[in-house]
Amino acid sequence: MPKKIEKIYSLQEALKKIGKKYDLLIIDAINQLNGRARFNQILTAIPTINPRILSMRLKDMERNRLLTKHLILGTPIKTEYELTEKSKELIEIIDRLKQWYQKNC
Amino acid sequence: MPKKIEKIYSLQEALKKIGKKYDLLIIDAINQLNGRARFNQILTAIPTINPRILSMRLKDMERNRLLTKHLILGTPIKTEYELTEKSKELIEIIDRLKQWYQKNC
DNA sequence: ATTACTAACTATACTTTTTATAGTTTATTT
DNA sequence: AAATAAACTATAAAAAGTATAGTTAGTAAT
Numbered sequence: 001m002p003k004k005i006e007k008i009y010s011l012q013e014a015l016k017k018i019g020k021k022y023d024l025l026i027i028d029a030i031n032q033l034n035g036r037a038r039f040n041q042i043l044t045a046i047p048t049i050n051p052r053i054l055s056m057r058l059k060d061m062e063r064n065r066l067l068t069k070h071l072i073l074g075t076p077i078k079t080e081y082e083l084t085e086k087s088k089e090l091i092e093i094i095d096r097l098k099q100w101y102q103k104n105c
Numbered sequence: 106m107p108k109k110i111e112k113i114y115s116l117q118e119a120l121k122k123i124g125k126k127y128d129l130l131i132i133d134a135i136n137q138l139n140g141r142a143r144f145n146q147i148l149t150a151i152p153t154i155n156p157r158i159l160s161m162r163l164k165d166m167e168r169n170r171l172l173t174k175h176l177i178l179g180t181p182i183k184t185e186y187e188l189t190e191k192s193k194e195l196i197e198i199i200d201r202l203k204q205w206y207q208k209n210c
Numbered sequence: 211a212t213t214a215c216t217a218a219c220t221a222t223a224c225t226t227t228t229t230a231t232a233g234t235t236t237a238t239t240t
Numbered sequence: 241a242a243a244t245a246a247a248c249t250a251t252a253a254a255a256a257g258t259a260t261a262g263t264t265a266g267t268a269a270t
Contacts, residue, residue, distance in 0.1 A: 010203040010206045010207055011129065011130060011133050011199060011202060011203050011206075012151075012153075013129060013206055013210065014139070014202045014203060014205060014206035015126075015130070015202075017206070017210060019124075019126065019129075020144035020227090021120075021124065021227085021228075022228095024120065024124075025116060025117060025120070028116050033268080034232070037212095038242090038246080039246070039247055039248075040245095040246065040247075043247095045224080046117075048117075048229090049229095050229060050231090050249085050269070051230085051247080051248065051249085052229080052230095052249075052250085053228060053229080054225080054248090055229090055247080055248060055249080056228095074237095075237045075239095075245090075246095076236070076237065076238075076244090076246045077236075077237080077246070077247080078243050078247085079245065079246080079248095086206075088188065088210045089205055089208070089209065090205060092201070093198060093201050093205065095117060095201060096197070096198050096201070097116060097119045097198060098115045098116050098119060100119060100194055100195060100198065101115045101116075101118055101122070102169065102229050103113055103194070104191045104194065105118065105119070105122060125256085126256085126257075127257095139254090143217080143218090144217070144218055144219075145216095145217065145218075145242080148218095154258095154260055155223085155255095155257080155259070155260090156218080156219065156220085157219085157220075157257085157258080157259095158256085158257060160218080160219060160220080160221090161256095161257095179266095180216090180217095180265080180266045180267050180268095181216050181217045181218080181265070181266065181267080182218080182265075182266080183216085183217065183218085184217080184218065184219095203214070211270100212249080212269105212270085213268100213270075214251085214267105214268080214269075214270095215266100215268080215269095216265100216266095216267095217264100217265095217266105218263100218264090218265100219262105219263080219264085220263070220264095221260100221261085221262075221263090222259100222261085222262100223258100223259090223260095224257100224258080224259080224260105225256100225258070225259095226255100226256080226257070226258090227254100227255080227256070227257085228254080228256085229251105229252100229253080229254070229255085230249085230251100230252090230253080230254095231250100231251090231252095231253105231260070232249100232251090233248105233249080233250075233251100234247100234248080234249070234250090235246100235248085235249095235256090236241100236245100236246095236247100237244105237245095237246105237249090237257100237262085238244085238245090238246105239242105239243080239244075240241100240242085240243075240244095240258080
């Protein structure tokens with residue numbers, strides 16, 4: 001997509017990156033867990049998500065550089081997902097969404 | 106849901122109101138059309154949406170007081186959808202999302 | 211008086227996404 | 241050898257979204 005047109009659709013494009021049902025919830029959950037969290041911690045923090053979707057979303061968000069995956073060898077092997085600068089910049093937007101809900105709903 | 110618990114989940118609850126695929130796009134489209142727009146204008150402004158989904162989303166957003174529906178009698182009969190105060194307060198959040206995309210993607 | 215036109219939908223069948231639930235893998239501890 | 245733990249993966253079913261065509265109501269043109 002050419003640069004000029006990109007600007008027009010940037011909301012649409014932004015939502016392609018973080019507009020799926022659980023994207024912002026995952027970022028928020030990791031943030032509440034100090035910016036770095038394990039698979040099962042995220043699973044517990046979001047009561048309605050199921051492991052299949054979480055796994056798929058994490059993989060996708062890693063590809064989009066919203067998360068960094070860290071393997072912690074040992075037994076059992078552990079994984080940690082860390083927010084990137086890119087996703088940290090969404091925290092403020094997430095907080096505004098919460099404020100909007102508190103005020104209006 | 107009790108008030109105390111509500112706060113914890115307010116992102117989840119906020120996304121229930123405006124987290125579906127086209128909700129923010131519809132609000133943005135109407136805003137670009139000066140805060141009030143016709144069905145077919147919105148349909149044209151969002152190239153990928155189809156009339157079935159638009160119709161359903163508009164109905165739902167009206168129920169949630171994100172939009173006000175106005176009937177304009179005449180021939181053919183026209184409808185206009187207007188942003189409410191509640192949805193106007195989302196415009197700033199939408200703009201921040203666009204800025205986030207411009208900066209990071 | 212039929213035909214055409216327009217806005218705003220609605221119907222139907224199909225595809226994609228998400229859910230629910232159970233099972234797998236790897237490597238210890240007991 | 242059996243149990244435990246973390247991080248998934250498999251399968252079938254339900255929900256959401258897509259594509260395309262058709263409906264309704266009321267003029268306006270032929």
